[in-house]
Amino acid sequence: MGFFGAGWWLEYYSVLATLFSLCMIVAVGVFIAMIQSNSISAALTGVVDFPPIAAGLIVLILTALVIVGGIKRLSDVSSYVVPFMALGYIVISLIIVVMNISRFPAIFSLIFRSAFSMKAVGGGVVGYTMKEAFRYGVARGLFSNDAGNGAAAGMHATANVKHPVTQGFAAMLGTFFTTIIICSCTAMCIMFTGALESGETGIVLTQVAFGNALGSAGKWVVFAAMALFGFTTLLADVYYGETNILFIFKGNTKIVWIYRILLGILLVVAAVTPVDTLWSLIDFMAAFLVFFNVIGILGLNKYVVYAIKDYFAQKKKDKNAEPVWQWEVDVMDMDLSNPGEKQK
Numbered sequence: 001m002g003f004f005g006a007g008w009w010l011e012y013y014s015v016l017a018t019l020f021s022l023c024m025i026v027a028v029g030v031f032i033a034m035i036q037s038n039s040i041s042a043a044l045t046g047v048v049d050f051p052p053i054a055a056g057l058i059v060l061i062l063t064a065l066v067i068v069g070g071i072k073r074l075s076d077v078s079s080y081v082v083p084f085m086a087l088g089y090i091v092i093s094l095i096i097v098v099m100n101i102s103r104f105p106a107i108f109s110l111i112f113r114s115a116f117s118m119k120a121v122g123g124g125v126v127g128y129t130m131k132e133a134f135r136y137g138v139a140r141g142l143f144s145n146d147a148g149n150g151a152a153a154g155m156h157a158t159a160n161v162k163h164p165v166t167q168g169f170a171a172m173l174g175t176f177f178t179t180i181i182i183c184s185c186t187a188m189c190i191m192f193t194g195a196l197e198s199g200e201t202g203i204v205l206t207q208v209a210f211g212n213a214l215g216s217a218g219k220w221v222v223f224a225a226m227a228l229f230g231f232t233t234l235l236a237d238v239y240y241g242e243t244n245i246l247f248i249f250k251g252n253t254k255i256v257w258i259y260r261i262l263l264g265i266l267l268v269v270a271a272v273t274p275v276d277t278l279w280s281l282i283d284f285m286a287a288f289l290v291f292f293n294v295i296g297i298l299g300l301n302k303y304v305v306y307a308i309k310d311y312f313a314q315k316k317k318d319k320n321a322e323p324v325w326q327w328e329v330d331v332m333d334m335d336l337s338n339p340g341e342k343q344k
Contacts, residue, residue, distance in 0.1 A: 033266075
């Protein structure tokens with residue numbers, strides 16, 4: 001008896017899982033991986049006169065060196081690189097803000113003028129500005145932290161923890177860190193350095209901001225950050241693609257190698273593909289991810305609530321003890337009204 005029990009429930013969720021996995025392969029394992037290659041290439045060509053396709057080839061070579069080592073090497077590389085790159089980026093961002101702290105009153109005024117200007121009010125009344133803000137806010141938010149589309153669940157599911165809620169809290173912290181801290185650091189640098197007036201967009205706008213504050217070295221800082229952020233994210237995207245292929249094709253490693261070869265070609269193509277085209281593809285497929293994931297969330301809601309209640313019930317009994325999940329007991333056999341107990 002599986003997690004969902006026998007019968008039509010198992011068949012229903014198997015179909016849903018297959019549809020979701022197909023979307024994961026295309027949306028995350030291909031399109032989002034391509035946008036990472038595009039961003040890294042754009043960051044490199046923003047600091048040196050370098051052909052974009054050559055930058056794409058470099059991304060391909062580095063990715064190949066990692067993925068041939070298998071999934072374990074993917075996780076090992078990311079675990080070593082991510083903490084240092086994140087800390088370094090935050091520290092440099094804060095230094096830039098402090099260097100330009102005299103602009104704080106002007107920035108504060110700009111935010112309020114933009115929010116409550118007649119242009120903003122007019123756009124809100126018509127509905128177009130609100131619609132566009134909501135559309136791009138949600139789309140880029142999903143891209144930033146995977147909250148709501150179910151992509152990150154595949155990575156968190158591999159964690160070795162005593163209780164699933166513990167990993168759930170870690171996932172929530174990751175969302176907060178990437179969106180509120182990292183993205184806010186970038187936004188503050190852009191505003192405090194006056195880069196917003198340059199008219200640039202995307203990674204080039206961030207390079208202008210760091211360049212205004214740190215000179216030519218600032219653009220290299222952004223390139224280094226983008227290369228590390230983008231490359232480790234690319235590795236995660238490859239992981240998502242491979243694991244979902246293995247799920248659909250029952251562990252067929254030949255299909256995985258076909259995927260790797262095709263993706264390698266697309267990583268090079270992505271370096272010279274218009275970024276708007278890639279974003280359109282990502283937004284289109286992300287909608288399907290969210291659709292299938294929300295259905296799964298609604299169906300699993302009572303089990304999630306049970307797991308949370310079980311976690312806090314154990315903490316209430318002993319605040320110093322680490323909650324332990326009953327892995328040997330199927331959730332369907334548990335009394336959902338009484339966390340930690342089997343049905344009688």
